[in-house]
Amino acid sequence: MPEEEWERFLRESVTGAAGAPVEPSARAREVGRRLREGSGQPEGWRTGSPARPQRRMGWYVTGLVAGLALLVVGLFPQEVVGWFGGNDGGRDGAPLAAESESPREAPGAEPALRPTLAEPFRGSPAAHWADGAAGITVPSAKATGWMDPAQVERALRQSRDFMVATGLDSRVLRGERPTKAIALLNPHQEDVQEYLRTALSSTAPAPETNPLLLFSRFRPEQTRLVGDVVKTRGRLTYREGKRGAVEVTADVTFVYPVTPAGNGGRDAEVVRTIVRRTIVMSWDDPAEVITEPGTMSLISHAVDMTNGGCSAPTGYFVPPFGTAKEQPADEAHQIDPYDRSKPIDTGNGTTATGSDCATATRS
Template identity: 85%
Template sequence: MSGAGGRDGSSVPDEEWERFLRESVTGAAGAPVEPSARAREVERRLREHTGQPESPRTYSPARPRRRTGWYVTGLVAALALLVVALFPQQVVGWFGGGDDGGQDAPLAAESEAPREAPGAEPGLRPTLAEPFRGSPAARWADGAAGITVPPARATGWMDAAQVERALRQSRDFLVAAGLDRRVLRGERPATAIALLNPHQTDVQEYLRAALSTAGTPERDPLLLFSRFRPEQARLVGDVVKTRGRLTYREGKRGAVEVTADVTFVYPVAPAGDGGRDAEVVRTIVRREVVMSWDDPAKVITEPGTMSLVSYALDMTNGGCSAPAGYFVPPFGTADEQPADGTRQVDPYDRSKPIDTGDGTAATDDGCATAARS
């Protein structure tokens, strides 16, 4: 006996059973849908990666990056490069690398001709303790270190090693002629003369005449050698400041032609004044000497010697009257005012070539006045 209930002993009415079968086939509206295995895997990976239960179809577009900062930075950099290109000397001066003696840092070596004179200096007079005070030379190198020698390369009849030796000996000549303490005291410049070609007749005649008598403008030893009368002036300290450089090229008959353009600054005091307040004057000398290292197969010469092509002098505070063969510092004239119309020169301006009119930067009626010393 069957119990009470529907078909086949079921307690579900027939109408409900038929509705269940129909919805199982077609799916009921709003009924939950079981996600597929792939969907469940994607959802799991996203949850592990982001830590948030994000739908596998969710997409968040990236925000566009603002590039305004890069544009401004690039514009500022371009303007800075333009300023450096147009005003290099001023820009270097802003950071303490200019040609002003107010800074303690030494100047870099002169590798090319400057385009302008050094900046203005405070109006300070030199002293025995500070002989270069108030001068651009305070930041120049000492002695031979201030003469820049360029890299050597094969030129003319010489290979690179021979050119290097010629450059070194050219600087040796400048040192022997302008820095040797014995020569500065008026002694014979024997070391410098030994580097000159003994077979160059005109130069040998010049040397004999210049070093044996007071000389003439054409036979003045100061055109090549720096000399002071020991009874008149004495050097202050052990340092002579220099600034300049050597250049070279192929000359006549394959020779190596070396040009020296160097300024020497000599601080001197009166020879008889040994007091602490002795007056100090700076004699400033700029020389341009062209030397030819000749091919011995084409020119009669001796090993290790060179011929002089030309030599010029620009001098300040060294005297400009009739040649005396020695520099004559103008002691006792520091407070004198230049006469109206007197031509002024800046002895530290190396941007202009030497005036070879008479080699002394003098006017027809006397010396030009130094704008500074």
């Protein structure tokens, strides 16, 4: 090789010659392969497919509807229950909403099912009522008469305590002395104190001194409660009374499932004694009326009773075991013991039990 050609070869080996072939990069080789295979343009290595927009409008509408529904239920529970048949006795099995106002009609008919020891409220509207004190609605308190809101709240709570002590206390139901209820009564109200002395000491009380006017009692040697649940439905209301007193009215229905004492067989007879009481209590201003702190005066009391006995008063309920179907029907005087839409006929302020029994349309 001539000397000049050798020197040019060495020079171009170091600097590179124009037009010399260049090794393709890896990406270039990939592009070429895809073009040859007809796969189209490659996706950029810093690019990606745009995300598909999510359609959220349906969820917004659903949430709005659910929120409005919860608001309506919170503001108008009674009406909502009525839309779904709740005012017909909750036949779908759901419990009734608390009674916040006087119902407009009686509960709807229930299936004609016989009560049993396992299901003592079967076939009764009471199956959908609350248990015990939970069934007595207490309104919110506001300043009334001589009391501020806190005092009214206490008076309402003690009024409910009185209804519990007279109609739900297990000792009283067994015939024991109603000491808790008596402690809430004004000891200076002479006519009431005389009633208590006579009613709780006599073995044959007169209708006007029958302890059942205020207290629910059964003879334990004759009757026992089925289970430990008494169903209730009712409410308290209040207003300003005489001399600035806070006058509280309690209207409560109690349903007692009972069976003969000593009969523990699976097929034992179960009878429901149903008692509705209306009691008006006056929480008096001590500056106007002689009273003691934490006590109230009785203004009036009335009672309606079903399956509690139709003979002369004994001071105890006498369920008609074995003779319930034999009771004479008084077509002229029938009552639905579950109908709370009508007031009790108070007459002179006191309804005596045992003197004029009506025929119950159901129990």
